Amino acid sequence: EWTKTIPKVKGIYTQIEPICKALQINQENCDRAMISISFNRIDPLFMYTQLLKEALLQIEDDDAKSIKELVEYCHLQDDVSKTTLDKIEREYRNHTAIWWYTGPYFIYSMLNCGLRQMDVDIILKMGFFIRHLHQHITELHREQKANIPAKFEVFRGQGLTT
Numbered sequence: 001e002w003t004k005t006i007p008k009v010k011g012i013y014t015q016i017e018p019i020c021k022a023l024q025i026n027q028e029n030c031d032r033a034m035i036s037i038s039f040n041r042i043d044p045l046f047m048y049t050q051l052l053k054e055a056l057l058q059i060e061d062d063d064a065k066s067i068k069e070l071v072e073y074c075h076l077q078d079d080v081s082k083t084t085l086d087k088i089e090r091e092y093r094n095h096t097a098i099w100w101y102t103g104p105y106f107i108y109s110m111l112n113c114g115l116r117q118m119d120v121d122i123i124l125k126m127g128f129f130i131r132h133l134h135q136h137i138t139e140l141h142r143e144q145k146a147n148i149p150a151k152f153e154v155f156r157g158q159g160l161t162t
Contacts, residue, residue, distance in 0.1 A: 007076060052123065053130075056124075059131070063092075063093075066127070066128035067088065069125060070088075070126065070129070074106070080106045088100070088107075098133065098140075101133060107126075107129065110122060111126050111130070
């Protein structure tokens with residue numbers, strides 16, 4: 001019964017063979033999910049992604065409730081420290097979505113993983129954040145487009161330290 005309430009628990013095994021089989025199946029599923037483009041499904045995938053994005057941008061929900069739900073979800077996943085989750089719950093509104101996305105927090109990796117694997121649970125839990133990120137980028141684009149007449153390129157990058 002408790003295995004159904006903890007999402008990370010995939011099963012209970014007493015023999016090594018079923019564990020190996022389950023790990024093999026899980027690895028194959030992960031490998032399939034990591035393939036970025038399937039050429040025979042590119043149009044439907046693009047279409048569904050656009051529809052999902054548009055739906056997420058149209059949702060108007062309570063940000064405080066959404067932040068709380070994301071924090072509760074992350075507590076269940078047990079991947080993020082309680083200190084970080086408490087900071088997000090307390091201080092989310094004090095900073096822009098871009099600040100959280102580029103900061104040393106789990107937001108970038110969680111969002112990237114959810115989008116790459118098309119994990120609807122993660123995408124929906126982060127819907128408010130995706131919406132805020134989109135709005136902030138759109139606002140910055142509008143401001144910069146008015147001030148900078150020429151086209152310019154932007155990149156998201158990470159620095160490496162030695």
